[in-house]
Amino acid sequence: MYKKRCLEKYLCQGDIILDIKLEKIQEFTPKKYYKGILILTYTCDLIKDQQPVEYINYCPIFTIDCFIDDSFKYYKEKFKEKENPLVAIKSAIQQKVEAIYDNKPKGLFFLMPDKIFNGEECYANLEQIFSIGIEHLEKILDNRKVSLKSPWIEKLGFKLGYCFNRIAIPDFPIKKFRKLYKKHHLDQIEKLFNTI
Numbered sequence: 001m002y003k004k005r006c007l008e009k010y011l012c013q014g015d016i017i018l019d020i021k022l023e024k025i026q027e028f029t030p031k032k033y034y035k036g037i038l039i040l041t042y043t044c045d046l047i048k049d050q051q052p053v054e055y056i057n058y059c060p061i062f063t064i065d066c067f068i069d070d071s072f073k074y075y076k077e078k079f080k081e082k083e084n085p086l087v088a089i090k091s092a093i094q095q096k097v098e099a100i101y102d103n104k105p106k107g108l109f110f111l112m113p114d115k116i117f118n119g120e121e122c123y124a125n126l127e128q129i130f131s132i133g134i135e136h137l138e139k140i141l142d143n144r145k146v147s148l149k150s151p152w153i154e155k156l157g158f159k160l161g162y163c164f165n166r167i168a169i170p171d172f173p174i175k176k177f178r179k180l181y182k183k184h185h186l187d188q189i190e191k192l193f194n195t196i
Contacts, residue, residue, distance in 0.1 A: 001111070001112045001114070001149060001152050002016070002112075002116070002146040002147070002149065003147045003148070004145075004146050007144065007146075007147055008147070010046060010141075011039060011041075011043075011046050011056065011137060011140060011141055011144070012039065012046065012147055012153075013039055013040060013041060013042050013043045013153065013156065013157065014038070014039065014153040014156050015039040015144045015146075015147050015148075016036055016037075016038055016039075016061065016116065016144065016145055016146050017036050017037045017038075017039065017058070017140055017143045018035065018143060018145045019036070019143055020036070020037070020139065020140065020143040022136060024132045024133065024136060025037065025132060026060070026130045028060040028128075033062045033063045033065055033066030033069075034060060034062055034066075035061040035062065035063060035117055035120075036060075036061045036145075037058040037059065037061060038058060038059055038060075038109070038111075038124040038156075039056065039140075040057040040058055040059055040126070040160055041055075041057045042157070054133065054134055055131035055132065055134060056132050056133075056134060056136070056137065056140065057129055057130070057131050058129070058130055059124050059126055059127075059128050059130070060128055061111060061123070061125075062122060062123060062125060063117070063122050064097060064100065064120070064123060065120070067097065067100065067108075067123060068093060068097065071092070071093045071096055072089065075088070075092045075093065079092070103155065106159070106163060107125065107126045107163060108123045108124070108125060109123060109124040109126055109159055110123050111123060114146075116145050116146055124156075126159060126160060126163050127163070
C-alpha cells in the first residue's frame with residue numbers, strides 16, 4: 001500500500017506526513033489516537049507551473065482504536081433501551097470496523113498497518129478536511145514518510161470525489177428538462193406504449 005523509496009521530489013496526493021511541527025497544522029484530538037496527516041490536494045494541482053494552488057488540503061489519520069471508542073460511546077447511548085445492549089453494541093461495532101477494512105464508509109479511508117504507524121491499522125478521516133498555505137510546502141515535504149501506491153491513490157481520489165459529488169455539476173433545471181422531455185421524448189414514449 002505504501003511507497004517508501006524513490007518518492008517524488010514534489011508533494012503528491014496520498015502523501016503521508018508524520019511528526020510535523022507547524023503552528024498552522026490543525027491540532028487533532030484525541031492525541032493518543034492521532035498519527036499524522038494525509039495530503040488530499042490532487043497532485044496535478046500541486047505541481048502545475050501556471051497558477052499553482054494557494055492551499056494544500058489534508059485530513060487527519062487516526063488509529064482504528066479511535067473509531068472503536070467513538071462507536072462504543074455512540075452505540076452505548078443508542079442501544080441503552082435494548083434488552084441486551086452489549087450484544088447489540090458489539091455487533092454494530094464489528095460491522096462498522098469490517099466496513100472500514102473494505103473501504104465502504106464514504107468519509108473514511110482505511111490505511112493498512114505498517115511500522116510508520118507502529119503496526120496499527122489506521123484510517124484517514126475525509127470528513128475533516130483542513131488547508132494550509134502553499135508557503136509551508138517545503139516543511140511538509142521534509143516530514144513526508146511514505147506515499148500511497150497505485151491502486152490505493154486512485155481509490156483515495158475516487159473516495160474524495162465521491163464525498164463532493166454534489167458539487168461537481170449544477171442540477172439540471174426542471175423547466176428545461178420538461179421542455180426537452182416534451183419536445184424529444186414524449187412522442188417516443190407514447191409510441192412505445194401504444195405498441196403494447
